[in-house]
Amino acid sequence: MTKRRIWRLLALLFAFSLIAAACGGDDDADEGDDEVATEATAAPSAEMMEEEEVGGAAADDLEAAVAGEELEEDEAEEEMMVEIGDCDVMIPAFDPASVDRTSIETLFASAAERRAEIVNALSAAHVDNGGNCGVGEDGILRGPAGFTIDMNECPADWSNTTGITGSEVRIGHTTAQSGTLAAYGAIASGWENYLDWVNENDPIMVNDAPRDLTLLVRDDAYVAASTIEFVNELIQDGNVFSILTLGSPNTLAVYGTLNDECIPQPFVMTGHPAWGDPDHYPWTTGLQLSYSTEAILWGSWIKENLADQLPVKVAGLVMDNDFGLAYELGFHEWADRNPDVVSEFVPVRHDPAAPTLTNEMTNVKAEDPHVFISMTAGAPCVQGITEAAANGLIDDINDKGGALFMPSVCKAVRNYMEPGGEASDNWMIVGGGIKDTTDSQYTSEPFIAWLNETLEAGGLDPKNSLNGTGYMYGYPYVEALRVAADLPGGLNRTNFILAVRSISIYHPLALDGITAEMYGSADSYFIEGSDFSQFDYATQTWQIVGEIVDVNGRSANCEWVPGEGC
Amino acid sequence: MEWQWDVLPQFAFNGLREGAVFAAVALALVLIFKATTLINFATGELAMLGAFLMYILNVEQGMWLWLSIVLAMLISAGIGAAVERALVRPFDPDDHLPVVLITLGLFLIVNAVAGDIWDYQLRPVNEPFGTFPSWAPSSQELKEVADGSISCVKVSSGNFVEATAGAADATTCELAGRTYWTILNANVDYRTLGTWVTLAVALAALFMVLGRTKAGLAFRAVSSSAESARLVGVNTGRTLGFGWALASVFGTLGAALVAPSLNGVNPNMMQFILIYALAGAALGGLDSLGGAIIGGIVVGLIKGVVVSWFFVQVMGWAFFSILQLATAFMLILVVLLFRPSGLFGTRRIERV
Secondary structure, three states: OHHHHHHHHHHHHHHHHHHHHHHHOOOOOOOHHHHHHHHOOOOOOHHHHHHOOOOOOOHHHHHHHHOOOOOOOOHHHHHOOOOOOOOOOOOOOOOHHHOOOOOHHHHHHHHHHHHHHHHHHHHHOEHHHOOOEEEOOOOEEEOHHHOEEEHHHOOOOOOOOOOEOOOEEEEEEEEOOOOOOHHHHHHHHHHHHHHHHHHHHOOEEEOOEEEEEEEEEEEOOOOHHHHHHHHHHHHHHOOOOEEEEEOHHHHHHHHHHHHHOOOOEOOOEOOOHHHOOOOOOOOEOOOOOOHHHHHHHHHHHHHHHOHHHOOEEEEEEEEOOHHHHHHHHHHHHHHHHOOOOEEEEEEEEEOOOOOOOHHHHHHHHHOOOOEEEEEOOOHHHHHHHHHHHHOOHHHHHHHHOOEEEEOHHHOOHHHHHHHHHHHHOOOEEEOOOEOOOOOOOOOOOHHHHHHHHHHHHOOOOOOOHHHHHHHHHHHHHHHHHHHHHHOOOOOOHHHHHHHHOOOEEOOOOEOOOOOEEOEOOOEOOOEOEEOEEEEEOOOOEEEEOOOOEEOOOOOOOOOOEOOOEO | OOOOHHHHHHHHHHHHHHHHHHHHHHHHHHHHHHHHOOOOOOHHHHHHHHHHHHHHHHHHOOOOHHHHHHHHHHHHHHHHHHHHHHHHOOOOOOOHHHHHHHHHHHHHHHHHHHHHHHOOOOEOOOOOOOOOOOOOOOOEEEEEOOOOOEEEEEEEOOEEEEEEOOOOOHHHHHHOOOOEEEEOOEEEEHHHHHHHHHHHHHHHHHHHHHHHOHHHHHHHHHHHOHHHHHHOOOOHHHHHHHHHHHHHHHHHHHHHHHOOOOOOEOOOOOHHHHHHHHHHHHHHOOOOHHHHHHHHHHHHHHHHHHHHHHHHHHOOOHHHHHOHHHHHHHHHHHHHHHOOOOOOOOOOOOOO
């Protein structure tokens, strides 16, 4: 009997140790991609978070922009017109007024003219024409503003034209088509539909012959371990030219691998600040507003709009992975620097796979915050709204004159706001400067009307905003491919990354006032501006509140250290 | 450490609501375990199928929601019985391994097929307890608003905070009002109250069927001893099918009740709920119907009161908010170490 009790006690101790291990297992997640993947489910300690730094954001510029102050002249922008480093390319400044938006045809014609300007500039400075841009005899790829890649470090079996066959250009894509974030899988459908249109109507030309853009989609269910598996499979057996990933934990899990393998990974579908590290991870870029910038904009809005109530208590519902923690870290950092604005920031984390969020949202309500910020994604976005309504949080915050924020990744009206019902009314968002393709304010614009027509023709539902989001990601990708195809040497991986790092275009799904541009190592974030919008339940639209904020070219690069941050 | 008693009732009500759903699914597990002494890992996926049936009937076909739920439960019963007849009955009932593998296979197949048919997008469902009769408390009143017109005004803590356009008469104003009661400083929404009442009615019906009908008597006999039941003329095969049908009914009910909290139906909706329900069934005793109900509710309360209130709110251990499942299993492990058959399960005694 005594022996049995001892066994039971041992079993109990073992179980407690399991719990303890689960709670404190993040201390040594530091090096290598596998550790990064593991870190996705671990909760960093407050001490660790304080040591980390957020990347991507230009806090002072953003705050000044939100306050309506004139920004000081940007030296980086001026430098675009002068020689920088070895690659002395001068990309002509883009003038949004030059875009003819009267019809889809004129819009595409304007896009072609802009591409020609970029191609001409890059071609004139290309190594094939005696310049320094591109891969030199020393094996160094040089791009604008000091952007370099040592191609000698690429694998011995690496090829510049892998994935380009006689009939197609193969692009690998990992995404979530099942699991909690399955709704984002629709982005791949929209992306693919856009490629189908391109293939049929205006194909990419390689050596004067059309090539179909083929998307090889793998469903990783938002599980980073699966992303690693699929990316390895795509590299080894997929014969892919480039790879596109969705999700912060997933993209971080293969960040090192794809850069070590010298495989282009531009315009990833996540806003983690880590994608702004052209010096150490040159093959990867983001597209959307960085989460850390978004976090600063939340703070800046509070500072400007709740001035008579400061300092305020802020609570956040945080998805417990790299994605949610990037938001948490970004806002934590800003709140620490602004104690006169935020008296206390209370993040309530939730398991990404939690079926319901009733208890977590009750924890949020128990904190009695002035401002609530949802720092989650997918289905939990809607649950955040409905639970806030059910437990009275919305009423409490409205009573205080506070505010409730949705994250930019939950902007899709049909997917995340409409299911929230009347409770979704008046929620604020730092919208990332992107138009929702179902928003009636924009549906008559030539590009969005055309987009919705082609979605319908492709058998996709135009009312699903995330199908339209596929075009948002696909458009600059194809533009960069077209530029690369017209450069000396034609379409290959080095020309493609050169084109991506030099891109400066009109993005038809970006709001007016938002610049879509990168410039080598000087400007590594594509979109660095945003709208502040408020949801109107009656019209099912996001109504822009105040001015558009854009700090293009002013975000500091992120020197990404796995397990530590920027 | 600060005891925050004022928020405890809210966490308790949350736990009771979630627990009611876990109890319904745990009941589905126990009904099959009692009949066959095996765990049906496809319980959650069959329940998800039932929820999709409800969705099709109500949202796509426009049928009255409650009729859709009842019809979905009946169709699920047929599916459950058919699965038992086609995939379980052909196997030796004493050899559990093949049948367990079949239920695992069924879990994967149903999930994959549902994903293929309906994809994994969240499909919003209607709220069965959203609008209550006019005597229910409302937080909206008819008031004269700024432009002089009469409109529906949202009232909160005695302050008129928002005018809602378009609501012009008392009925619509009250129906559009608050959907929760305030009890002990906690907001108990109608969904919670409705879930409890629905589960109570369903349980009363279940115990009536099991206690007052021939089929129920046969089920109890087979559950007690299949061999003895067969010897006294009970058609054990048909009775086991009846058990699977009942289990599918309760699984579907659980899925239908939880769907609004998940903001809709999707093929993965029941996967984690099944784990919590399994924990509840193990806690209560895998062969005890009452145990399943109590076990499910206790698991809900562990999530709400022990983890979210005590550990997170009182102790301030924020990281516990992502350890709800682990903590539930931890406490259950403690119980099972000392009572291996669960709180209410039959203790197995072997004579030597």
